Amino acid sequence: MNHTLSILWACFDTTDPLFSASELASWPAADRNWLLESGVLKETTAAAAIACPSCQDGHVEEVLELPDSNPRRFFIPCPEAVRIEVDLEHLRQWTVDLDTVASRIAAALSLTGSVKPVSPGRLWRLGTSRMGPTSREMLLLRTPDAADGASIAAHIGQTGRPIVLFAGGEPPASIWPGRTPACIALSRVLSHDGSTLQVNALLLHELVSRADDLQSQMHAIPIDPRGKKLIVRRQLKAELSSHLADSNLLAAYRQHGSMREAARALTTERGTPITKDMIQRAVARAGGAKAVMNAEDSESVVRTVASQRRDRGAKVIKTRN
Ligand SMILES: [Zn+2]
Numbered sequence: 515m516n517h518t519l520s521i522l523w524a525c526f527d528t529t530d531p532l533f534s535a536s537e538l539a540s541w542p543a544a545d546r547n548w549l550l551e552s553g554v555l556k557e558t559t560a561a562a563a564i565a566c567p568s569c570q571d572g573h574v575e576e577v578l579e580l581p582d583s584n585p586r587r588f589f590i591p592c593p594e595a596v597r598i599e600v601d602l603e604h605l606r607q608w609t610v611d612l613d614t615v616a617s618r619i620a621a622a623l624s625l626t627g628s629v630k631p632v633s634p635g636r637l638w639r640l641g642t643s644r645m646g647p648t649s650r651e652m653l654l655l656r657t658p659d660a661a662d663g664a665s666i667a668a669h670i671g672q673t674g675r676p677i678v679l680f681a682g683g684e685p686p687a688s689i690w691p692g693r694t695p696a697c698i699a700l701s702r703v704l705s706h707d708g709s710t711l712q713v714n715a716l717l718l719h720e721l722v723s724r725a726d727d728l729q730s731q732m733h734a735i736p737i738d739p740r741g742k743k744l745i746v747r748r749q750l751k752a753e754l755s756s757h758l759a760d761s762n763l764l765a766a767y768r769q770h771g772s773m774r775e776a777a778r779a780l781t782t783e784r785g786t787p788i789t790k791d792m793i794q795r796a797v798a799r800a801g802g803a804k805a806v807m808n809a810e811d812s813e814s815v816v817r818t819v820a821s822q823r824r825d826r827g828a829k830v831i832k833t834r835n
Contacts, residue, residue: 516705518545522554522610523701527657527682531610534561535603544708553614560605566592567600577605616640616654619679622704622711623718625652632669643677645722651676658685670695677722693733696725763788763796764806773797 518541525531533555538546549555565572575590577600588605589597613631616638620629625641626649632639638654653670655678657663667689670676676695678685685697703718704711766776773793780788800806 518542518549519704519706520701522549522615523681523699526610526612526615526700532558533608534564535606538608545706548706548709550608552618553611554618555608556611556614558607558609560602561607564590564600564605566590566598567604568592568598569594612656613638618711619654619700619704620652622713623652624713633666636666637669640679645677645719648675650674650722652679653677654679655685656681658689659683663689664691667691675726693729696722696729698722698725760796760799763793764800764809767793767797767803767806768809 521541538555541549561577563574563576565574569592573593575592577588577590580587580589586602588600588602590600592598612635613629616631617629620640623640623643625643627639627641629641630639631637632653636656640652640654642649642651644650651674653676655667655670658667658680660666663686667685668691670678672692678695678697679700680697681700684699687694698718698721702721703714705714706712763776763780766780767773770776770779773790776793777788777790780793797803797806800809
């Protein structure tokens with residue numbers, strides 16, 4: 515099957531992949547059956563012209579239908595035999611059902627989510643795959659080297675480090691608006707075991723991580739001002755959230771009067787472990803236990819941490835007004 519699969523990938527990017535009845539007949543029966551039964555190949559219009567089956571030079575002639583024949587009869591003109599009758603079976607043709615191929619690939623990769631065509635016949639969102647600690651979106655890109663390759667590639671976007679699968683030639687680097695995504699050839703990671711498409715997950719992960727590494731090296735250059743701003747903003751946000759956490763830790767300490775009790779109550783309330791040491795450090799940052807207990811807003815002692823949080827939010831709005 516893997517030979518037939520390579521034929522499929524080789525013609526996947528052609529404008530109108532077309533297989534004649536004689537070509538299909540030359541494939542192993544099991545391969546042919548799978549391609550037809552899985553819907554990868556679908557029948558399309560019958561051939562309008564064929565090569566003469568009786569002459570050595572295989573001259574190509576238009577197929578003509580014998581008028582008023584029942585059942586229908588077809589022939590081609592031939593300089594040697596005047597006319598050659600052609601069996602309708604021999605005129606049947608098949609093309610590749612691109613959407614089915616996209617679905618089959620997504621199924622083989624056990625992706626999460628459903629297959630969505632982004633640009634019909636050119637780009638599909640196949641779903642997401644777990645790669646180590648992150649989830650990566652996988653896409654299928656067809657004929658990336660066409661004149662409009664860049665405008666099709668622009669749909670992919672830059673977020674979430676997408677993985678782009680391709681059948682034919684590797685997408686040219688010029689089509690990517692920014693960082694080049696990990697581009698993986700289907701022929702390298704997919705095979706056929708006689709009944710279904712199989713994926714070599716180990717190789718896929720290795721190829722993706724190799725592509726990622728390459729891109730990291732390519733982009734290991736000083737960050738632009740916009741990137742720096744983003745990092746600063748992130749840092750600020752982290753500081754703000756830690757301040758908020760401190761105020762909650764202190765409020766719980768005041769309420770329960772004991773670091774151990776405060777830690778236990780917060781752990782229950784938040785659903786994440788809050789240790790006695792975390793309370794202790796927050797108290798130390800706030801000037802020690804005595805200072806915290808005598809603090810101005812000690813009225814919050816009788817309130818729950820949650821209500822105190824809401825009050826703080828309201829206070830902020832008030833001062834802004
Ligand atoms: Zn002939």
